[in-house]
Amino acid sequence: MILSSRKGNKPYLLGLNIHQLEDFAKCNGQDAFRGRQIHEWLYKKGVKSLDQITVLPKAWRYQLIQEGFFAGRLREASRYLSNDGTLKLLLETVDNEIIEAVGIPTRDRLTVCISSQIGCPMQCRFCATGKSGFQRSLEVNEIIDQILSLREVLNRRPSNIVFMGMGEPLLNIEAVLDSIYCMNKDLEIGQRRITLSTVGILNTLPQLAELARERLGKVQFTLALSLHAPNQGLRESIIPSAKAYPLKTLIEDCRHYLDVTGRRVSFEYILLGDLNDQMEHAEELADLLSGFQSHVNLIAYNPIAEEAFKRPSTFRIKQFMSVLERQGLAVSLRASRGLDQNAACGQLRRQYASFHKGV
Numbered sequence: 001m002i003l004s005s006r007k008g009n010k011p012y013l014l015g016l017n018i019h020q021l022e023d024f025a026k027c028n029g030q031d032a033f034r035g036r037q038i039h040e041w042l043y044k045k046g047v048k049s050l051d052q053i054t055v056l057p058k059a060w061r062y063q064l065i066q067e068g069f070f071a072g073r074l075r076e077a078s079r080y081l082s083n084d085g086t087l088k089l090l091l092e093t094v095d096n097e098i099i100e101a102v103g104i105p106t107r108d109r110l111t112v113c114i115s116s117q118i119g120c121p122m123q124c125r126f127c128a129t130g131k132s133g134f135q136r137s138l139e140v141n142e143i144i145d146q147i148l149s150l151r152e153v154l155n156r157r158p159s160n161i162v163f164m165g166m167g168e169p170l171l172n173i174e175a176v177l178d179s180i181y182c183m184n185k186d187l188e189i190g191q192r193r194i195t196l197s198t199v200g201i202l203n204t205l206p207q208l209a210e211l212a213r214e215r216l217g218k219v220q221f222t223l224a225l226s227l228h229a230p231n232q233g234l235r236e237s238i239i240p241s242a243k244a245y246p247l248k249t250l251i252e253d254c255r256h257y258l259d260v261t262g263r264r265v266s267f268e269y270i271l272l273g274d275l276n277d278q279m280e281h282a283e284e285l286a287d288l289l290s291g292f293q294s295h296v297n298l299i300a301y302n303p304i305a306e307e308a309f310k311r312p313s314t315f316r317i318k319q320f321m322s323v324l325e326r327q328g329l330a331v332s333l334r335a336s337r338g339l340d341q342n343a344a345c346g347q348l349r350r351q352y353a354s355f356h357k358g359v
């Protein structure tokens, strides 16, 4: 059993499954049921520290803490509640970095948008996260904590999880797949309710389905590919990393994912006013995805300070949608939530800098 740690001295238990926790208890001279108790208190009750697991013998709790084990929960640094009920949480890691996670409640569901990295190296032009640099990838406990923290604060069970916060999940694929396993088995969230969003990483996307099958057994989560342009030139001008990944190859790799998993791919398309939102772009996109069992998710650009992109008009959005629909594509428009608190798609950034330096 491998216990991960950050700063090298504090192995955490959050992220371990029930069998690993049983083994952990046995390795520490306890009965296996002690591991099941830890599991229940970590995932169902959401305890923040081992000391709070009061069903465990006091002496053993004390010993574990003395030995440097910890639950693996993060500290809430700050919270921002939007007018529309969207909640952005800033969570502090043990190395004093800040992670952003967003809870988006509606009447029927609570969607939790989580981060997979601190910052992001991909530097997509429309996204605030890429502007603030890249620090490191998150560990499993740091990913799972985002869900537990939002569950606690909103007092509601998350129904849908989307890896659409800070970071490129395919650059942290092992921890992301282990987290999906944990969400599914330990938090009992169906894989079909989990979406992994990526701009596409050349040497990872082609093997994603096989890698996921190895780790998860069955692959049922949704792959959302951030496309944002119908041709290579335009895509490169918005997403610098696209230079390394020809659009034709990217689409072939998405088809491979569909072939292996049987799951239709969702294509994300941020509409940038007068840049990629013209009728001709819609026609080109329809051609590109013709015959592909897919879904197009349109997102109107959410403004960030560093770029002068425009949000498209409602008329232009409707026109774009209707071209795709006429060509037989399944299309939806994602509502922008949390705009007033910079919690909407593309607006998350490493607020830690100003947070810690008191700027």
Ligand code: SF4
Binding pocket: 120, 121, 122, 123, 124, 127, 128, 129, 130, 165, 166, 167, 168, 199
């Ligand atoms: S859109 Fe995603 S991949 Fe691109 S910079 Fe932002 S967080 Fe990174």
